[in-house]
Amino acid sequence: IPSRSMASKTPVGFIGLGNMGSPMAKNLLKHGYPVIATDVFPESCKELQDEGAQILDTPAEVADKADRIITMLPSSPNVVEVYTGTNGILKKVKKGTLLIDSSTIDPLVSREMAFAAEKMGAVFMDAPVSGGVGAASLAKLTFMVGGVEEEYTAAQELLTCMGANVVYCGPVGTGQAAKICNNMLLAIGMIGTAETMNLGIRLGLDPKLLVQILNMSSGRCWSSDTYNPVPGVMEGVPSANNYQGGFGTTLMAKDLGLAQHTATNTKTSIPLGSLAHQIYRIMCARGYANKDFSSVFQFLREQDEDPETKGD
């Protein structure tokens, strides 16, 4: 009997054809996998159908036809519905099916889904991504994978068609945990860099010189050396393009909300992470929802900045 991972060209199910899911599914098609997909929006389905995918009406129907299924959904309630709802995957899932959820959700929900899948004889892995729509199109995503180690190779086979890095993180939920942790530290580093650059500029430092000094010193971080939030300091980053593109403030606020939930549930103190969450939440409320998250530099800066010296 051929093992699942050998039978690589059997159909792959794909549920959730949004901004991220659609290019991911296309990359599976490019690699020669038949794709059986569904989404609540008919237009998204139509587009993928034109690329050669078979479209079905519900997750349950997809589960009936495919023994490897990838889901890419906006948030926890959608994942719960797609897996355990009336027409959900688990209504028709076949024994031994590999279920890979690339949504970014609460790791607790991932564990619940894994538990429910296990009852049906299926295997659930969480595999959230980092990298945005661009990386999804170019198959350059990073996948952080949690789940039973024996199934990791089978998951890897599919994920490498859609991403450049696939990292095994441990038991189910740890993929989510790794992503949440990284993004929390990212948010803290970004706001910290924005505050620091604002302060340095106010104190009379040239921004480019300050960036140089930080990057050769202990203040160095990804937000200072790779994705600097100050316009004019770097090229090819959102701050060079009026904070368009990149990783939206709303998405960062969502990930920080997950970090806050998991920290609260595990009674972990995250004072800076909590405050970063609140700052991005306020930014969403004050018109920054769709700008790149590095726009916090602009948010913290004075409007109509007075060119004259500040201070008493």
Added chain:
Amino acid sequence: IPSRSMASKTPVGFIGLGNMGSPMAKNLLKHGYPVIATDVFPESCKELQDEGAQILDTPAEVADKADRIITMLPSSPNVVEVYTGTNGILKKVKKGTLLIDSSTIDPLVSREMAFAAEKMGAVFMDAPVSGGVGAASLAKLTFMVGGVEEEYTAAQELLTCMGANVVYCGPVGTGQAAKICNNMLLAIGMIGTAETMNLGIRLGLDPKLLVQILNMSSGRCWSSDTYNPVPGVMEGVPSANNYQGGFGTTLMAKDLGLAQHTATNTKTSIPLGSLAHQIYRIMCARGYANKDFSSVFQFLREQDEDPETKGD
């Protein structure tokens, strides 16, 4: 007439022979500079005298004998006293004297000292250091220098005897500004890394694996990749040695206090920097004053950590 910078072996004044100042002055002696020094503690003076320095009673007397003077003092009030006090440098300073202050103080005070020195025909530069006692002994300090650009070469000549990097930052006060900015971002990155590692561990991630993931991702920062606060993750850092040595929590709290002062004075918003300041302040009050600042990992962690799973 030989210029000051050519006359390199004329005496150099040194005021402030504490943990940092003493090894710095010794490095000047090693490079063949006659040193004329003073300090309020006789023992500190005695030690340097044994190394060949001439000891005088007051800053004013030092200023009477040396036309290049370096000061290394604990805080702003000491600097004000040493420069403008009854027996201060400016009471006897000679026209054209180069005054280099390596203390870490409010840049506003640096500017006031520069202004007062200028009135006496002297030149004041701020040149705070990064690197601790070890770096001071090994002449591996980094100097961040603010002041008139034309005098920078003269300052550099002396500073390179005591440090490995000398960076020109701009007008007087910008050396302090650069140091304050770097240390504020450092504190934010360190606390952020500590929170993130704590959260990841609680969520079931292996700490070493989490560090690997962060360091190849956008969460990367100096505190995650060079000075990780989690015991067992890295060698040769304070977290591997019960948080002894390194950069004490009290010193970080002091630098964050300066960052807060300058931010308040320039009306700059530094939400994470402020909270970092408060956290290090609380740590000082709760028994962490003399531990390395990476001990925030331990501070945020539960005492008598229960090995069983946390959470409701």
Added chain:
Amino acid sequence: IPSRSMASKTPVGFIGLGNMGSPMAKNLLKHGYPVIATDVFPESCKELQDEGAQILDTPAEVADKADRIITMLPSSPNVVEVYTGTNGILKKVKKGTLLIDSSTIDPLVSREMAFAAEKMGAVFMDAPVSGGVGAASLAKLTFMVGGVEEEYTAAQELLTCMGANVVYCGPVGTGQAAKICNNMLLAIGMIGTAETMNLGIRLGLDPKLLVQILNMSSGRCWSSDTYNPVPGVMEGVPSANNYQGGFGTTLMAKDLGLAQHTATNTKTSIPLGSLAHQIYRIMCARGYANKDFSSVFQFLREQDEDPETKGD
């Protein structure tokens, strides 16, 4: 047919006989209501049995016998289990039964329970309390009630046996919302009062005089005028008794966790509420878990406070 509220001496079910539930159930007995109770701890049951209650094995059995049931449980998962678990209330609940949950939980869970109860023809109301064990014994609790307005009178009849104030707050979940909101503002006021008193004392103000000034000015709040956290300022409060008794830091951290959850779920910015949550979380980790929440005054104060003047 006699209405439910007229048949006032029919049995009342009571589930959850902990520190709060036990005295509450006793007060029902004192008012002449037959009580049918259950709890997972046999000792708690035994104690109430001695007072005259009938003890059954499971919530389902209680639901089979009583058409008014009060639940008082530690947290959301317990409530979900007691209502919807294998032996839960809803397995045997009779049409028209009035279910009153006095636990403090996420209002979202209250709404889910109400929805599940409604499907079975029963009515669910949330009625969390303020006031601790003392108030429970003396029937001096305050109940904040959410649910269908027509049923409020029936609920009030029972709740007035156990409390001094019963407040109708609106649709189901609003009882929880009111409690969470109050406790969040309470926590903020308490920490704020503690910080303010610490600062004033450091600045040379007499604590009693400062309290007087605050209480006649715009700084006045419940924590300054009724429950002052500074030892020696007031009598009869936990600060006068080494922070024993009162409302424990752990419980406050739990309520702030609920506030944080609901704020995150509704995308509401609560910067001070979040930070208050983190501070109480850190205090739990640093040995303050079982002290009254006003002990934050002590937590923020320097250990082994030096009697001499502070500051540079």
Added chain:
Amino acid sequence: IPSRSMASKTPVGFIGLGNMGSPMAKNLLKHGYPVIATDVFPESCKELQDEGAQILDTPAEVADKADRIITMLPSSPNVVEVYTGTNGILKKVKKGTLLIDSSTIDPLVSREMAFAAEKMGAVFMDAPVSGGVGAASLAKLTFMVGGVEEEYTAAQELLTCMGANVVYCGPVGTGQAAKICNNMLLAIGMIGTAETMNLGIRLGLDPKLLVQILNMSSGRCWSSDTYNPVPGVMEGVPSANNYQGGFGTTLMAKDLGLAQHTATNTKTSIPLGSLAHQIYRIMCARGYANKDFSSVFQFLREQDEDPETKGD
């Protein structure tokens, strides 16, 4: 020889005729005191001259003519200049002169001024006010007075002409300390009330009902029961008038800056006070500078609030 306090109708000096100082000086005139005044703005002087005051050119000249002088200035540097500058009060102050500074400044600066005054044989007291321009006009200010207790009666005689409450707080600087402490707690209570009201409304509570519940519970504070920030809840407060009038965000940010300075200088932890400072600072930068400080309710709320339910 008549004592100073008996000679009550001898001239009183007044320096600083801004929005607050001008009505204060007028109230002295109304009580029959001859006023000798000065200000850097000629128009302010002209206006008071029309009311009967004598105008001089400099603080020194005022000090030459009056043995009781009140100063009311915007910030610390102005106070330093007016007292110790080239044409400052202390250049001509007479022995035994009573100097009362009603500016809100760093208590450290108050102490420095007191020390400098003492050297000249004069007595300095700090007497900052609470209450705005309206209270100044109606002589309803509250004065918080710090200084030598024996001189308090003499100060009180003048201050009661301008205010309704005069409170003796202790040694010099404690008047400032009391004001700073009160305003810090006020800011924390206001932001906390705004967050709480926002959260409650999002959770479905009627704002007026929520205010009632808070005010009869432990969440009660001056900002909830006297100066509620939610439009429609109370009349006669700035929230009922589009946040016009009242106590401007800029002024609150200034006072919180003083609180932060004194806390940093005394090594006091003020986590919520610091964050409140940062929030008001951000508000100043985002267009709220001139609105009443209760507008934080609006700042934290979503722009173009969607009438539909929030949350995932």
